[in-house]
Amino acid sequence: MIFDEFSIKTLIRPVPDFPKPGVVFRDITPLFQSPRALRMVADSFIQRYVEADFSHIGALDARGFLIGSIIAYELNKPLILFRKQGKLPADVLSASYCTEYGEAYLEVHADSLCEGDSILMFDDLIATGGTLLAAAQLVRRMGARIHEAAAIIDLPELDGSRKLQDAGIPTFTLTAFALDDR
Ligand SMILES: O=P(O)(O)OC[C@H]1O[C@H](OP(=O)(O)OP(=O)(O)O)[C@H](O)[C@@H]1O
């Protein structure tokens, strides 16, 4: 199936002033309700990464789980869950972060990765990059490295993808929105 960015974009719903005034929330639920669009998104990532050299896939709580688990299944890679604070039951590493509309802690099981591992990270969207930068700290604390950070959507005006690249983390996104796109 040929990737059709326009049809993907039309299935991402802008919701003004959610979860707080001034934020235009990019809602991916219509995209996930379209089997054809979801397949197009998954196939694009699979095509990009099927021959790539990495050991693990990481997925960010919660929307990153949706796409990360599909790709881990298809590429037959171990899946590491990066969760919001207090959800993982065993020993965790923890890092604080800020996003477009909040601050929180991200956690991962401390024994998830070893020195020399390389992880392909998935999320639905890159905004300020805060969440992925926190994940990168956790990955590095285990002696591993990020192969690439992949997401469906980039919001380039919030500078996250640039900050990630400046931190030595390559990024890949399927589409982008300006903050005032409707
Ligand atoms: O680039 P950033 O500024 O870090 O923002 C992007 C993050 O924000 C959203 O998650 P959210 O915290 O809303 O959690 P959710 O997936 O549980 O809805 C989104 O799914 C990314 O994880």
Ligand SMILES: Nc1ncnc2[nH]cnc12
């Ligand atoms: N504008 C936005 N829409 C959806 N998820 C987000 N995460 C951070 N900013 C967001």
